Amino acid sequence: MRTLYHYPMHPGCRAVRLCFAEKKLKLREIVIDPWNPDEKFQSLSAEDVPPILTDLTKSGSVTIVGTQTLCEYADESSGRNPLMPGERHDRAEVRRLTTWFGQRFDHEVNALILPEKLETVFIGGTPDPDALREGRAALRDHMSYMTWLLSIRDGLAGPAFTLADIMASAHLSCLDYLGEVSWREFPAVKEWYQTIKSRPSFRPLLADRLPGIRPPQHYGDLDF
Template sequence: MKRLYHWPLDPAGRLVRLVLGEKGEAFESYASAPWAPHPDVAALAHGAVAPALVETTPAGKLFACGTRAICEQLEELQPAPALWPTDRNERAEARRLWAWVEAGCEEVTDKLLTERVMQWVRRDRQPDSEKLRRGAHALRGRLTFLNGMVELNGNLAGRTLSIADLSAAAHLSAYDYFGDVEWDAVPDLKTWYGRIKSRPSFRPLLGDRIDGTRPVAHYANLDF
């Protein structure tokens, strides 16, 4: 059985869970919060951090850390269903947009999501209102871009669902837990997200509940 070390609201861990779900791969979850990493993770390799996926095989321990290493390893080991388009141009676009989502949402995660966690989950200090403001502003810009992409293509990188869609949905779902996504301002993206969150792989994410706070009322609603 695979072991996944992650924290439920971490967008990186959420992406890995979505990919595992799309591949039909069962796994055991082990909590590894950014402020309290699981000791098993550090023992995997120098500098290893969650998310980390570990499997013991007859040939020995197989592990990967970080979204790129884990997702590409899963695609190599189980090519179907494919999460990279068969069309070369669309595949290149999926990789480009996956990288864009991870880099482009870094500021939102660092400022907005981290401050929400400090505010509602850890409660060990007051949130930084300036960081919240800057994070919310950055999120609006990312939403506008993503809305334009799905309006143009149906999905982010083209006609078919790809790793880029799962990465974007993983990030947005974490922000949406606290109600920070202004869905009415991005109607095409809202329709796209409704399709993504209706997929079986998404159900475990919608069932997440973090000690100390509950998600907004529409978080798990498929018709929101």
């Protein structure tokens, strides 16, 4: 049995959950506390950060770490619902965009907004208005870039639903839970997100709830 150690409001963890759901692969999920991980989780890998997956293979138990690695591991575990295109240049574009969200978006947006909105609830303190302002400005820039991509493509990386769409929607879903996405300003991105949000794989994410933080009313609404 595959076991995923994850945190519900971690964009990378959400992307992995979406990938396994899209591939219709069974997955046991164990939620960890990123601010106080237990010894068992810490013993799994030197990285010591989610997402981490353990899987039982013919060669024995293996431990796999990292969002991109785990997403491609899921895609290669089943031929159903491929998440990577067949042509190598198309796969390169998917990987470019997954890297964009996993690194640049994460650094410019998530790193400034998520800790301020989450840690101040679970650890204490007051959000830094300058960090929030900078992160929100960067978010608008990224949404504008997504708007441009969607003006020339049906999906972010091309005509098909790919890992790039999964990665982007996972990141936006965390911000949306915290009420940080101005959907009215970016109707093309909103329409794209509505389509992905309606997929069966997305339902578990919409059911996620954090103690002390209630999502906006539209978070679980498919026709928001």
